[in-house]
Amino acid sequence: MPLNGPSPMPGDLLEFYRPVYQHWGVYVGRGYVVHLTDQDGFSSLSSAFGAKAVVRKDRIKKVAADCIYRVNNKYDKKRSPYPPGKIVRAAMERVGEILDYSVTSANCEHFVTELRYGDSFSDQVDNAVMAVGVGAGAVAFAGVIAALVFASTRNRRHNQ
Structure with a gap:
């Protein structure tokens, strides 16, 4: 689980580099990330086949699964993020929800950008x-x- 860059702070977006795509989550503190994923907690891309995904809270190490990841709040230059406490609270409230999944309009990056900025985009x-x-x-x-x-x-x- 190699971290590339600074350690995450609560409310930060984490980008996990997979072989073909990037997976996204929100850091909620104490080594945990909330993310939109499949039932096993590894990939939201596999959810594309079932058109459903689950919001999970998992250890970063499990989500990274030996892939490189980094803090990536790249949209902060264009949009104002919510305060960290609000982001973390909103993320924690969503844990356990089953959501519709779409690669083009409701993927893991859409999920985390909505939590951090109030708008979903990717x-x-x-x-x-x-x-x-x-x-x-x-x-x-x-x-x-x-x-x-x-x-x-x-x-x-x-x-x-």
Whole structure:
């Protein structure tokens, strides 16, 4: 459970680096994190298949599961966080709830940003949407180029 950076303070957002995505939680003190996850407490991504997730309070060590994690309050530059006590209280009140889960609109990052800032949002989703859009644009561009090359070759053969 390697921590990258400063030790968390109550109310901080924690970002856990998984192989393909990041998992998010709120530090509530004494080595515990509240997060939106599957029944086992490891991943919210696996909840995507069942469209349900549970709010759990787990030890950081369990959630990290040997992955690197860090304090990441990156949105503090754009938004004012609630006071730490309010964040922790709100997080603790949600423990045990079963919530609808959506990768694009109700994931673990949406959950923690709502607790800290009062609004749910996710750069992870925005970045993925942008990457898909760029990828789709590149594929479309390649298709147009291929069609032009094909048409040019066909026209050349026809004119000969």
